[in-house]
Amino acid sequence: MIFYDCSTAPSPRRARMFIAEKGLEIETRNISIADGEQFSEDFLKINQRATLPVLVTDEGSALTENTAIAAYLEARFPEPPLLGRDPDEKGRVAMWNTISEQQGGTAVAEAFRNAHPAMKGRALPGPLDLEQIPELAERGRRRVEAFFALLEARLQQSPWLAGDAFSMADITAFVFTDFARVIRARIPEDNEATQAWFGRVKTRPSASL
Missing domain, CATH: 1.20.1050.10 (Glutathione S-transferase Yfyf (Class Pi); Chain A, domain 2)
Incomplete structure (x- = not known):
């Protein structure tokens, strides 16, 4: 997995916290929104909407929404449960x-x-x-x-x-x-x-x- 982050933006922070609460270590690449790196040719190949966060799964999917990232990680790593226990x-x-x-x-x-x-x-x-x-x-x-x-x-x-x-x-x-x-x-x-x-x-x- 590869996690595309931005240390200054709130939406990537949500995914960053979720990953940390799961106790996971995922390869992370920081994209500077302030420098416009989300519009770079390389990043647009990953997410044409130019938004963060993005989690590229082991299966090769690029998940570009926090709810999708959370759903994927919860399914793969159910403990501790962060999306509900029943x-x-x-x-x-x-x-x-x-x-x-x-x-x-x-x-x-x-x-x-x-x-x-x-x-x-x-x-x-x-x-x-x-x-x-x-x-x-x-x-x-x-x-x-x-x-x-x-x-x-x-x-x-x-x-x-x-x-x-x-x-x-x-x-x-x-x-x-x-x-x-x-x-x-x-x-x-x-x-x-x-x-x-x-x-x-x-x-x-x-x-x-």
Whole structure:
């Protein structure tokens, strides 16, 4: 297997944490998004969408989505389970992972890519050059606030997002909550359950990668 990573981007960090939580050592090649290496001829042969992460499997498939990478690694290396231990938990992991992607990750990206000067002409990842829309940046910031409130409500009921075990859903929510610093958004101090959860994830060795 070969893992194509970018040390500064949130999406590859999710896969990096998943790999670390599995205790795996996979050959890794760093692709610098800042230097535009995702648009190089060699990388486009691997992923024509010019996005990261990518896991090239032993069978030769290029998996370009975190959910696909997680599904493959979980199937090959089931311990420790990160996608759920029984049908009900698997459903909850999938649900909270998707919520964290759509309500958290997309919101942060919306705010960041539509406002930051470095993202001018790059409002969406991938090969298309798209202009920023300031109104979407403001909408993204409001959505991030709503996501933090959603996390707090859930984590007041459960130690981890999908139940009583750490899972892929926690990785996704943690990475995007941490990345919200790029739009100067932080977990509100009053959100004690979320602050405690964030602290627990942060102490895990995978979170330092």
